[in-house]
Amino acid sequence: MTRARGTDGSLLASLPWTLAALIIALVPHVPFLPVWISGAFLGCAAWRYIIEKRRRTLPSSWLRAALALFCFLGVLFTYSSISGVGPGSALLAIMAALKLLETRKRRDQFVLLFLSIFLVMSSLLREQYLWSLPYMVVSMLVIMSAWLRMSAGESQSPRQSFATAGRLLMYAAPLAIVMWVFFPRIATPFWTVPIDTSQATSGISDTMSPGDISSLSMSNEVAFRVSFDDAIPEPRERYWRGLVLIRFNGRTWTGRDPSISPGALEQIEVTGEPIDYEVTLEPTRQQWVFALDVPTQWSLSEIFMGPDQQLARNVPFEQRVAYRITSFTNYKISAELSNLHRNWYSSLPEGSNPRTAELARQMRSDAGSDSAYVESVLQKLNREEYFYTLDPPPLGSNPVDRFMFDTKRGFCEHYASAFAVMMRSVGIPARIVLGYQGGEINPLGGHLIVRQSDAHAWTEVWLDGLGWYRVDPTAAVAPERIDIGASDAAFEAFGRAWGLTAPSRLLHRAKLALDAIDAKWNELVLGYGPDAQNSFMKWLGMNNPTWRKMMLTLIALVGGLVMLISVVLMLRYRPPSKDSAALLYQQFVRKTGLEPHTGETALVFAARIGKTGQFPEQTVDEITEAYLDARYGRNNAAAFERLRTAVRAMA
Amino acid sequence: MSSIPWPFPELRDQLSSVKARAGNRVQSWARKRQGSDPSTTRLRPSRVYILPTGVGIIFGFMAFAMLLGSMNYNNNLSFVLTFLLAGIGFVSMHQCQRNLVGLELTFAGADPVFAGQAIRFRIAVTNQSKSARYGIRLHATDTSSDTHDLAPGESKVFVLPVPTSKRGQIGLERFGVRTLFPFELFRSWAWLHMDISGLVYPAPATDAPQPPPTMVAHGHRQHDARGEEDFAGLRKYHEGDSPRHVAWKAYARSGQLLSKQFAGADTSSQWFDFGAIASNDVEKRLSILTRWIVDADRTLEDYGLRVPGNEFAPAHGEVHRRKCLETLALFKEGQSS
Numbered sequence: 001m002t003r004a005r006g007t008d009g010s011l012l013a014s015l016p017w018t019l020a021a022l023i024i025a026l027v028p029h030v031p032f033l034p035v036w037i038s039g040a041f042l043g044c045a046a047w048r049y050i051i052e053k054r055r056r057t058l059p060s061s062w063l064r065a066a067l068a069l070f071c072f073l074g075v076l077f078t079y080s081s082i083s084g085v086g087p088g089s090a091l092l093a094i095m096a097a098l099k100l101l102e103t104r105k106r107r108d109q110f111v112l113l114f115l116s117i118f119l120v121m122s123s124l125l126r127e128q129y130l131w132s133l134p135y136m137v138v139s140m141l142v143i144m145s146a147w148l149r150m151s152a153g154e155s156q157s158p159r160q161s162f163a164t165a166g167r168l169l170m171y172a173a174p175l176a177i178v179m180w181v182f183f184p185r186i187a188t189p190f191w192t193v194p195i196d197t198s199q200a201t202s203g204i205s206d207t208m209s210p211g212d213i214s215s216l217s218m219s220n221e222v223a224f225r226v227s228f229d230d231a232i233p234e235p236r237e238r239y240w241r242g243l244v245l246i247r248f249n250g251r252t253w254t255g256r257d258p259s260i261s262p263g264a265l266e267q268i269e270v271t272g273e274p275i276d277y278e279v280t281l282e283p284t285r286q287q288w289v290f291a292l293d294v295p296t297q298w299s300l301s302e303i304f305m306g307p308d309q310q311l312a313r314n315v316p317f318e319q320r321v322a323y324r325i326t327s328f329t330n331y332k333i334s335a336e337l338s339n340l341h342r343n344w345y346s347s348l349p350e351g352s353n354p355r356t357a358e359l360a361r362q363m364r365s366d367a368g369s370d371s372a373y374v375e376s377v378l379q380k381l382n383r384e385e386y387f388y389t390l391d392p393p394p395l396g397s398n399p400v401d402r403f404m405f406d407t408k409r410g411f412c413e414h415y416a417s418a419f420a421v422m423m424r425s426v427g428i429p430a431r432i433v434l435g436y437q438g439g440e441i442n443p444l445g446g447h448l449i450v451r452q453s454d455a456h457a458w459t460e461v462w463l464d465g466l467g468w469y470r471v472d473p474t475a476a477v478a479p480e481r482i483d484i485g486a487s488d489a490a491f492e493a494f495g496r497a498w499g500l501t502a503p504s505r506l507l508h509r510a511k512l513a514l515d516a517i518d519a520k521w522n523e524l525v526l527g528y529g530p531d532a533q534n535s536f537m538k539w540l541g542m543n544n545p546t547w548r549k550m551m552l553t554l555i556a557l558v559g560g561l562v563m564l565i566s567v568v569l570m571l572r573y574r575p576p577s578k579d580s581a582a583l584l585y586q587q588f589v590r591k592t593g594l595e596p597h598t599g600e601t602a603l604v605f606a607a608r609i610g611k612t613g614q615f616p617e618q619t620v621d622e623i624t625e626a627y628l629d630a631r632y633g634r635n636n637a638a639a640f641e642r643l644r645t646a647v648r649a650m651a
Numbered sequence: 652m653s654s655i656p657w658p659f660p661e662l663r664d665q666l667s668s669v670k671a672r673a674g675n676r677v678q679s680w681a682r683k684r685q686g687s688d689p690s691t692t693r694l695r696p697s698r699v700y701i702l703p704t705g706v707g708i709i710f711g712f713m714a715f716a717m718l719l720g721s722m723n724y725n726n727n728l729s730f731v732l733t734f735l736l737a738g739i740g741f742v743s744m745h746q747c748q749r750n751l752v753g754l755e756l757t758f759a760g761a762d763p764v765f766a767g768q769a770i771r772f773r774i775a776v777t778n779q780s781k782s783a784r785y786g787i788r789l790h791a792t793d794t795s796s797d798t799h800d801l802a803p804g805e806s807k808v809f810v811l812p813v814p815t816s817k818r819g820q821i822g823l824e825r826f827g828v829r830t831l832f833p834f835e836l837f838r839s840w841a842w843l844h845m846d847i848s849g850l851v852y853p854a855p856a857t858d859a860p861q862p863p864p865t866m867v868a869h870g871h872r873q874h875d876a877r878g879e880e881d882f883a884g885l886r887k888y889h890e891g892d893s894p895r896h897v898a899w900k901a902y903a904r905s906g907q908l909l910s911k912q913f914a915g916a917d918t919s920s921q922w923f924d925f926g927a928i929a930s931n932d933v934e935k936r937l938s939i940l941t942r943w944i945v946d947a948d949r950t951l952e953d954y955g956l957r958v959p960g961n962e963f964a965p966a967h968g969e970v971h972r973r974k975c976l977e978t979l980a981l982f983k984e985g986q987s988s
Contacts, residue, residue, distance in 0.1 A: 151835040172738030179734035638804030
């Protein structure tokens with residue numbers, strides 16, 4: 001296969017469309033692909049087009065083989081793997097680019113169009129935004145038009161191809177909707193899915209080292225949305241509990257040491273009204289389940305409660321998931337704590353942060369009791385020169401000492417860590433809780449949006465008689481952080497800084513509206529899983545929906561729709577009726593401005609028009625003749641066409 | 652790739668013979684089911700057949716693979732894409748069939764050809780509907796027409812070239828009309844069994860002997876009352892033409908020798924006689940006669956044809972030529988009518 005034949009320009013009618021289809025399918029991948037792949041694709045596309053246009057020869061098979069090897073190694077080198085959505089779509093793009101260089105027949109173009117469909121598919125696996133659906137429909141329109149350009153050849157004008165493809169897609173749409181609604185969804189995948197892990201997520205991290213990262217990102221990305229059955233709780237009650245950090249090495253807080261057995265689960269006593277709500281969690285690639293402090297019941301069976309009231313799922317959240325939770329904001333946890341656990345929750349590494357330890361002992365002896373001591377530490381943080389900032393200076397070694405005595409600036413992590421160390425220094429059990437605090441109410445959707453910028457860290461201390469008790473030292477420093485929420489506070493400041501109160505408010509409203517649509521989109525379309533399908537089927541009146549019933553309904557509905565489409569097509573292809581000829585003739589009569597007398601035949605009417613001299617005789621005769629042929633002659637489509645063009649052409 | 656040889660040539664032969672036999676069975680079934688068609692036939696839906704093409708089968712496999720993928724990833728948007736593709740499949744199936752249904756096919760004749768040439772059967776296809784029809788094509792065994800589109804109300808003549816090898820009446824027992832529109836996912840077609848035939852003249856011999864010498868034919872003369880003959884026109888001078896009949900005035904003008912022709916006059920003419928050819932092979936003799944007729948026609952000479960049971964007096968012209976060649980084409984040995 002060393003021949004490299006030239007082109008004869010025969011693909012010129014269809015090739016640009018095939019290229020357009022490929023490019024439109026590739027665009028959503030571009031932000032994720034290495035630049036060289038997009039560049040290689042564009043280069044190959046331009047190269048191939050010029051070859052066709054100037055009737056050059058295609059590159060030799062040696063060159064193509066070398067390019068293929070080079071690109072394959074490139075993908076392997078970039079991704080160090082060839083499975084998963086990322087490398088998969090990179091390989092698809094490379095294959096399409098290289099296939100272009102050997103495309104000389106219609107069959108090769110079919111391969112290219114199949115590749116473009118796969119590219120669309122893999123872009124949907126990567127992200128499913130609100131605009132993904134319309135974009136996919138547009139992509140399919142272009143791909144099917146290109147397909148038509150190729151199979152119908154040059155006899156069809158591009159506009160006709162486009163219109164035909166659009167019409168066929170319109171017929172296909174109701175079929176697709178019915179299949180989508182009734183096709184039974186299954187809960188568990190067939191095989192484990194290789195999900196692209198190269199993409200970083202902005203979830204909360206598993207450890208906390210205040211002072212290492214000197215600034216906190218203010219990502220506006222949604223972490224989760226919550227819809228409450230009843231009233232939305234007050235901001236100061238909206239503590240979304242995530243994971244609990246217990247071990248401290250003087251610098252970094254981490255989770256539970258697996259070598260220490262967790263002991264018996266702590267007992268939770270709750271009082272007051274339960275709060276029922278549903279959380280729609282964006283994929284975090286972690287297993288933490290966020291719930292209002294403190295959760296008592298949850299819907300998903302894979303979720304379990306570990307020690308320290310930590311909710312988690314046994315597999316990480318790779319996809320958006322909705323779960324229902326019941327929480328109580330009035331609770332008491334573990335009134336009793338064994339000595340072992342007491343020591344464990346108050347252990348600190350020897351000799352770390354000595355100045356803080358010294359201060360703690362001093363203050364504890366001044367306070368007299370544990371609860372008075374907690375109060376005095378909070379007051380110290382509140383009264384002295386401590387500032388809440390998202391951009392604190394780095395801390396170096398003994399970070400708690402540096403923070404407490406030198407920099408005095410930080411965000412929630414710094415305060416939580418310092419407070420916990422202060423507690424542990426005098427033997428009070430303390431632990432750090434990571435999660436989210438607050439959230440913004442979307443008045444349009446009636447739900448609460450919790451963003452990544454609402455991420456928060458607070459502490460829990462164990463006091464005699466009270467059990468584990470939540471203390472948020474950040475609230476002592478920046479109470480508005482808790483009452484308004486991080487994003488609101490930042491937004492107000494932003495608007496003031498630019499002097500844009502009204503427009504920025506408008507912008508904010510627009511953003512909220514978009515968020516409400518997005519939430520509905522997630523709930524109704526993306527979240528249409530086995531449960532949602534089940535309840536929708538029940539709403540439709542199908543009692544006890546099984547996959548068998550749904551499949552039968554699907555087949556019946558698809559069959560009915562296909563029959564309907566068949567009828568529509570039959571009507572489209574039927575010969576023009578005599579009535580439609582009469583309708584066209586009426587248009588003509590209106591255009592003449594004359595009124596035909598009762599019983600006046602078309603020929604007599606034509607003669608009368610001729611007498612007025614307003615219209616060219618030829619036109620009138622042509623129309624009259626065509627009308628008579630179409631109406632009274634053999635059912636003649638050609639006469640009908642003549643009539644139509646003549647009436648249209650008439651001024 | 653098509654250039655890679657198939658490793659089991661015998662198997663391929665067997666496969667293709669099985670395919671051919673199955674094809675014959677299907678076609679004879681269709682013949683029996685449909686009966687023969689009038690010379691203008693409108694395609695009813697019940698006789699338009701449809702099957703997926705290779706591209707269609709691949710398309711189906713792709714949609715199925717995408718369904719499995721969507722189920723595995725539980726991805727609702729890729730479900731939408733998959734079902735949209737499935738919908739396109741259903742729709743294109745019906746569109747493909749409808750693209751043929753209602754077409755009107757009329758046999759529009761075929762000009763006679765000499766054996767060895769391809770006879771071109773003309774079939775007019777009329778679109779009597781409000782919508783255009785795309786990519787229509789006629790086909791018969793080993794041959795097919797060009798692909799045409801038909802605008803609403805349009806009628807086009809499709810030409811089916813069929814190779815011929817021997818003289819006589821050639822029929823087209825069956826031909827098909829097919830389309831791949833819109834996406835080449837399906838091929839729909841219809842078989843038609845019209846009474847279609849054309850005439851094939853014998854092939855003109857390439858090594859024909861010289862035609863018999865020109866003779867003057869007598870005994871057919873009929874003088875009118877004035878004893879004069881009606882001038883009928885001029886033709887090229889041949890050896891043996893009476894000098895009385897040479898158009899000297901025309902010669903003076905153009906320098907070309909022409910003979911006057913008179914109706915009912917003595918004509919110098921040649922007789923092509925089947926019996927006079929020294930050959931035992933009937934086909935050979937017919938072929939030689941054909942050659943002579945073709946040559947004589949080209950030089951505008953008069954010629955007569957004598958075959959057992961038939962005789963054509965010397966004459967020339969298109970009608971005469973056709974009559975003679977038709978006789979030769981349909982000649983049967985031992986015929987005596």
